[in-house]
Amino acid sequence: TQLGCDIFNRLSSSNGNNTTTTVPHKERIRKLWKLHVPSILEASRHPGDPDYSHRNFTETILKSLSPYSLLDPGVASSNPRRMMKSDDIERILGILVRRLFGLFQKHDKNVSSNTTIHVPPPLRIAVFGGPTTEGTGCRRAKIGISTKSIMSNPVFCGFPYRLENFLNSFLLPPQVLKQLRLTLGPANVDGGEFRLVEVINLAEEGTDYEYSAARVRNRIYPPLTKAQNGATGYGGGPPDVVIDAYGIDEYGKDISEIRSTYDTLWQPSHANGKGCFKENQKPYPVIVRAVLEDRPSTSDGSPVTSSIMTAILGDAVDDVEEGEMSFPDYRDPDDKEIEAGGVFGMAGHIASSWAIAFNLASSALWHCASKRHSHPHPKAKRRMYNHANCDNGIDSPCIFSFLAGPKGTTARPSAIASTLLPFIVENTGWQPGTDMDAGFARKGGLIGSGAGASMTLLFRNVTRPVRRLDVVSLRSTSHVWREGKAKFVLVTGGDFSHGKEAAEASSKSAREVTFEISADLNAGVSNNGEDQHVSYHFGLDLHYAEANESVGKDLLLRITLTEGAKFKILGLMLCE
Numbered sequence: 355t356q357l358g359c360d361i362f363n364r365l366s367s368s369n370g371n372n373t374t375t376t377v378p379h380k381e382r383i384r385k386l387w388k389l390h391v392p393s394i395l396e397a398s399r400h401p402g403d404p405d406y407s408h409r410n411f412t413e414t415i416l417k418s419l420s421p422y423s424l425l426d427p428g429v430a431s432s433n434p435r436r437m438m439k440s441d442d443i444e445r446i447l448g449i450l451v452r453r454l455f456g457l458f459q460k461h462d463k464n465v466s467s468n469t470t471i472h473v474p475p476p477l478r479i480a481v482f483g484g485p486t487t488e489g490t491g492c493r494r495a496k497i498g499i500s501t502k503s504i505m506s507n508p509v510f511c512g513f514p515y516r517l518e519n520f521l522n523s524f525l526l527p528p529q530v531l532k533q534l535r536l537t538l539g540p541a542n543v544d545g546g547e548f549r550l551v552e553v554i555n556l557a558e559e560g561t562d563y564e565y566s567a568a569r570v571r572n573r574i575y576p577p578l579t580k581a582q583n584g585a586t587g588y589g590g591g592p593p594d595v596v597i598d599a600y601g602i603d604e605y606g607k608d609i610s611e612i613r614s615t616y617d618t619l620w621q622p623s624h625a626n627g628k629g630c631f632k633e634n635q636k637p638y639p640v641i642v643r644a645v646l647e648d649r650p651s652t653s654d655g656s657p658v659t660s661s662i663m664t665a666i667l668g669d670a671v672d673d674v675e676e677g678e679m680s681f682p683d684y685r686d687p688d689d690k691e692i693e694a695g696g697v698f699g700m701a702g703h704i705a706s707s708w709a710i711a712f713n714l715a716s717s718a719l720w721h722c723a724s725k726r727h728s729h730p731h732p733k734a735k736r737r738m739y740n741h742a743n744c745d746n747g748i749d750s751p752c753i754f755s756f757l758a759g760p761k762g763t764t765a766r767p768s769a770i771a772s773t774l775l776p777f778i779v780e781n782t783g784w785q786p787g788t789d790m791d792a793g794f795a796r797k798g799g800l801i802g803s804g805a806g807a808s809m810t811l812l813f814r815n816v817t818r819p820v821r822r823l824d825v826v827s828l829r830s831t832s833h834v835w836r837e838g839k840a841k842f843v844l845v846t847g848g849d850f851s852h853g854k855e856a857a858e859a860s861s862k863s864a865r866e867v868t869f870e871i872s873a874d875l876n877a878g879v880s881n882n883g884e885d886q887h888v889s890y891h892f893g894l895d896l897h898y899a900e901a902n903e904s905v906g907k908d909l910l911l912r913i914t915l916t917e918g919a920k921f922k923i924l925g926l927m928l929c930e
Contacts, residue, residue, distance in 0.1 A: 359447065359722035382723065383716050387421040390524075397523035398704065402503035402510060411497045411681065415701050416708075418677025423669035424705075424712045438663040438717035442640040447718065449477045449594055450525070453550050478592075479553045480575070480639075481514040482566035483599030487557035488512065491696015492703045496681035509555060513706040514597075518553035520707050525550050554593070556761050558795050560888035563600055568824045568891055570596055570639060572929045573750045574757050576765075592748060593639050597710065601645030602667070602697055636747025644710060646671065646697065665713040667706050674701040750929070753816055753909075757826065757925035758798040770800055774811070783807025783915065791834050792887040792922070799828065799922040802840065802915040813909040814851045818930050819902050820909060823894040826925035829875040832885040837918035838873035844911050846896065847904040860907070867894065873921055889924055 387394075395413055399406045456473035481487060489508025493499055504510040531548055554576075556569070569575070573592045646668040678701045698706075745751070756764045756773045764770045767786035774786070787801045802809070823844060830836055848864035849856040871892055909928070915921050 384421045397520050402505040415674040415677045418673050423673045424709045440721055443718055443721040450550055476549050477551045477594055479595040480593035481555050481597040483557040484603035485559035486602050486697045487599040492700050494699035496678055496684045513703040514553050514555040516707040521551040522549055564891040572752055572927050596639040597642045599644040630744040665710050667709045670705040670709045671698050671702040674705040752927050752929035755927040777811040779812045780810040784809040792828055799924045802921045807915040809913050811911045816909050819905050820928050821896050822929045824927040825892045827871050827890050828922040829890040830887045831875050836874045838921035839917035840921045841870050841914045841916045843868050846909050847907050850908045
């Protein structure tokens with residue numbers, strides 16, 4: 355970490371001296387921005403624009419910005435809520451430095467080709483949010499986009515993809531990559547192999563904070579982000595950083611009932627067994643909130659969030675959209691309608707990638723500036739012998755889980771079926787299926803058809819306590835789905851594996867919880883007359899002591915369609 359700060363301090367100073375320690379933080383940040391404007395412009399070239407035909411467009415909106423619009427003006431030592439915690443900064447810098455050293459070691463010509471070298475993974479960032487974060491509206495710009503360019507796909511136009519490209523291009527610019535290839539490896543090495551940062555966009559229209567918090571807490575990520583044979587591509591485990599960008603699309607909406615659901619992620623973890631020392635526990639992901647405008651409190655005056663870094667994007671987005679006005683109106687040569695929707699267009703997506711990166715740099719600079727004259731204190735030696743009792747931070751804490759959809763764990767109905775099959779003891783009317791009635795993101799799921807359809811899942815002799823049940827279901831204004839209602843019955847601590855007598859005897863100590871979920875979305879219809887669909891999340895916390903007592907016993911979950919003709923379950927999670 356000290357080496358990471360030494361490198362960062364050199365980046366933030368033109369002559370490498372330490373005189374900036376007496377300069378206010380705002381001035382150091384302004385200096386950092388001005389020193390690197392040419393590099394920022396070059397690093398902002400989109401991979402889908404090899405000739406950089408968007409250079410003038412990008413340069414215009416870059417010049418319309420100031421470091422003060424990129425950074426929350428409230429950032430100061432007196433307002434630590436806006437800054438990342440020191441431990442988090444050191445962790446991120448450590449990941450980047452270890453990754454860089456690992457790349458050098460892997461491609462060192464002096465290392466035997468028979469030597470197996472496991473390169474540390476890159477810094478992994480997962481982004482959650484609504485339609486704007488998903489990329490909606492990004493193609494709205496006063497400049498053309500070639501249909502052959504990947505930019506024509508909203509996913510590759512939006513700020514999460516741009517953020518990954520920008521961070522990698524800035525930290526490892528082309529000339530450095532070229533030298534790496536010449537010095538350390540063959541000329542045909544894939545540039546992606548040298549990534550220091552990976553960003554995966556998990557944003558989906560129709561989801562919310564609770565949905566993403568359940569995914570982060572239960573480590574429910576697509577297969578492409580899981581470790582496989584030590585792979586270091588887009589895989590290798592849960593993210594190190596989570597960007598919560600729902601605040602972008604919620605701008606201007608009532609937030610009186612909203613609080614940071616990520617606060618639960620800092621609660622003491624029960625997943626670690628006895629004897630797992632604190633220094634050996636895997637930390638939770640670093641959480642960054644991205645919002646358009648700071649709204650520090652709810653209607654009752656309580657803070658919306660108190661413990662996570664906040665990046666405020668509104669001023670930067672306003673500035674670049676004003677700068678974009680200097681360009682003439684763009685007319686699509688095929689007279690196609692320019693994409694609507696989204697809180698902002700391409701200029702806003704570009705600015706958002708800069709603003710988030712700049713906020714991260716601001717926190718690092720604030721932290722590292724205090725390290726200029728300090729000497730690292732020797733840390734106590736880690737007690738390594740008790741790792742077997744510790745949560746490794748990678749494996750899911752769930753005894754059972756699935757999440758349908760292209761960004762879930764089971765993209766196909768066959769995958770849902772194979773997940774359910776070992777636990778089904780009774781089923782009449784529930785089948786994995788796919789349809790486009792509710793859109794692409796929610797096309798797959800477990801579908802109950804016909805009133806009275808029932809399915810029972812039995813988990814025998816559970817080996818770990820289940821303290822949480824998360825259900826994700828479809829809510830819709832469509833007549834196909836809105837009449838549906840399902841009843842869930844969860845029984846813990848029973849014995850359903852040794853006959854009727856054993857089941858009756860265990861009923862005295864077994865615990866039963868019952869609830870119903872409706873598929874009706876009380877949102878009317880959108881302005882264009884189309885039905886709306888959302889992924890509704892319901893979470894149930896089970897009593898801690900009762901969960902412990904249920905270990906070694908059976909758990910039963912029965913789902914019954916009580917009203918309507920159809921009901922779709924998008925995800926189920928039974929987790930510790």
